[in-house]
Amino acid sequence: MTDSSINNPTTPFAATARLLDKIGPVIVGLRREAEVLAVALATGRHVVLEGPPGTGKSTLLRVVAEAGGMGIAFVEGNAELTPARLLGSYDPAMVMQSGYKPEAFLAGPLLTALQEGALLYIEEFNRVPEETLNVLISVLAEGEIHIPRLGRTRASAGFRLIAAMNPFDAVGTARVSQAISDRMCRIALGYQSEEAERQIVRQVTGIDAALVPTAVALVRLTRSHPQVRIGSSVRGAIDLVQVGHGLALLRQEPTPGRASLLDAALAALSGRIRLEDGCERTPEEIITELLDRLLAEQEREPGETQSQPPPGNVPPPPGGGGQGKILSGPEVRSAVKEAARRTQSRYDLAAAHPQFESVSPTVGELDERALAELLKGDPDQALGLLSDMATAMDPALRARARMLAARLFLRMGRAGQARYRGFRRLVPMAGQDDGDLDLERTLERCGGLRPRTREDLVVRRWHSPRRVVSLLIDNSGSMRGQALATAALAAAATLLAADARTECSVIAFARDALVLQEQGRRRPNGAVVDDLLSLRGKGTTNLAVALRAAAAQLRRAPAAEQLTLLLSDCLATAGDDPLGALAGIERLHVLGTSDDPESVLAGRTLATRCGGRYVRVDSITSLSRALGALLS
Helix, strand or coil: HHHHHCCCCCCHHHHHHHHHHHHHHCCCCHHHHHHHHHHHCCCCCCCEEEECCCCCCHHHHHHHHHHHHEEEEECCCCCCCCCCCEEEEEHHHHHHHHHHCHHEEEEEHHHHHHCCCEEEEECCCCCCCCHHHCHHHHHHCEEEEEECCEEEECCCCEEEEEECCCCCCCCCCCCCCHCCCCCCCEEECCCHHHHHHHHHHHHHHCCCCHHHHHHHHHHHHCCCCCCCCECHHHHHHHHHHHHHHHHEEEHCCCCCCCHHHHHHHHHCCCCCCEEEECCCHHHHEEEEEEEHHHHHHHHCCCCCCCCCCCCCCCCCCCCCCCCEEECHHHHHHHHHHHCCCCCCHHHHHHHCCCCCCHCCCCCCCHHHHHHHHHHHCCCHHHHHHHHCCCEEHHHHHHHHHHHHHHHHHHHHHHCCCCCCCCCCCCEEEEEECCCCEEEHHHHHHHHHHCCHHHCCCCCEEEEECCCCEEEECCCCCCCCCCCHHHHHHHHHHHHHHCCHHHHHHEEEECCCCCECCCCCCCCCHHHHHHHHHHHCCCCCCHHHHHHHHHHHHHCCCCCCCEEEEEEECCCCCCCHHHHHHHHCCCCCCCECCCHHHHHHHHHHHHHHHCCCCCEECCCCCCCHHHHHHCCC
16 A cells, blocks of 8 residues: 555545544554554454553543544443343333334343444453353354344444453453454553653653652562562552652652652552462562662662563473373373382481471381371471371381371362352253343243243353363472472362362373373372372473373363363473463463472463463462462
8 A cells, every 4th residue: 555545535544544643642652552453443343452451451442432433332341241231132021011022122232332333342351251252253254133033233334343351360251262353353452661651650640750760660560570460550650659749748758758659659559469379478568578679779770770571481491302201091000100119218208307206206107196286387397298208118107108198188178179160151040039031931931921930930040061170290300398298289179179060180290291080080089199199209391291181181071161270380391392282271270389480480471371370389378279269
């Protein structure tokens, strides 16, 4: 396309260029995204805006729509958004009185936008149930929708679907189907540059002082802290500047001192950041730490602030090559039996655990009272000792330790269970008190007459389908003591979380992947835990073979929800790039066992790629909390 055609007033792009000139002063740091959105709307495309909170998704659309004179029908996406609430429904009272007439139909936001040629804006798009999203397929594909008894409605000129979603929040969300994604353009919005965020804060607050760079730098630090799952948006910096400036005036300070800065930061940011599950620190402690670090850096280098870069890609494993093998059935039994031969002497146990001799004063003895006292004071140390004693060279001590460990881990796993609700679907049910009335089925049930009893009413209610879970446990060189106890507890809790609607597989991996429990073939829970206690850490870490083994197990038992849990430091030392082995993994939650920055980066990237969450676990307590949150 030539410049003359763009400037030609008869082309649609001339109007688009004028629109962009009009909104240019209002949109900060999103010029390219605004251009793409404006052209997409001008050419009849439907768009999904994807990015974390506070990146300007709603602002961008609102400014473009106002400048272009386009109407907007707003819809808040959530799990309660049914097809009837999106499209519209018949008024039951009017239908009972005069039948299915057009005037009895109450139009929802989708039908309104179609008829008026407006923009339909759906926020939190990935929180909308799949059954509701499926209503949009014919609208996106054919530009029309058919409503039973009402007829066909074609989209008026100007109708567009604009969706917005946060891809990093996995709680209560679902993956948008390929049928929907294939019919929409995607515009990814990230956080603006540091200078752009400063300009936004100055523009919104009207304050241009040294407080602005400090507030923006602190907010950006919250996005890269290893214990923070979701950092603050630029809205936090705006509030911090407003409150900090006001406190300085109230306290008669020429510039806000540390106390005023801290008070403002706690007020503006403590409710905005979300910590990783299992983190035992408070938001206030994290914010205080980051502010003190920032102020120290500013004292060393006046006028300069520094923020950490956002996570990038997982580095390729240094070991390269080596596909690894997936073992199951008799091969696993042989591998576990071979691993059980690697035992520890009493000397080794005493060297690793100062409390060993108090718990096992003589050969073959295990003092359960002493162990119980240790459990009260330091559960991580006690369970680590018990796990190592399960590999003792002393056969009597080893047998007692394994029996007690299996019992303890299963009991703790049962205590930490969370009620699973899962993804839900709308299904018709008769004789229920709550739900959306299914008018057509109700009339069919009553033979066209007015319903007289509750049993005559048919409603549509949410129903939780079955799911499958695959647990991957890193069994490489560091798996002993507390790490081994953590793995055993994770397995016990996951196995116990399984119920009539859930199937679970358990896979331990180092160089190869050992399927300790196959999908659809349940073994006694204690036997699986006992196998894990036999597999003391040894060998390299092949994440790719573990992920492929999980995908193979999930394919054996298809379900509405498939979930993979990975307990590992996520640092691959053998095999292929794990990012290339994610095919078949719908959702992956990572339980990170290391606070090394490279490990945290690798774990976060894996989880983000599969719509999951990264949770740092460094104790039995944090593991229990994390599993309770992720399995609920």
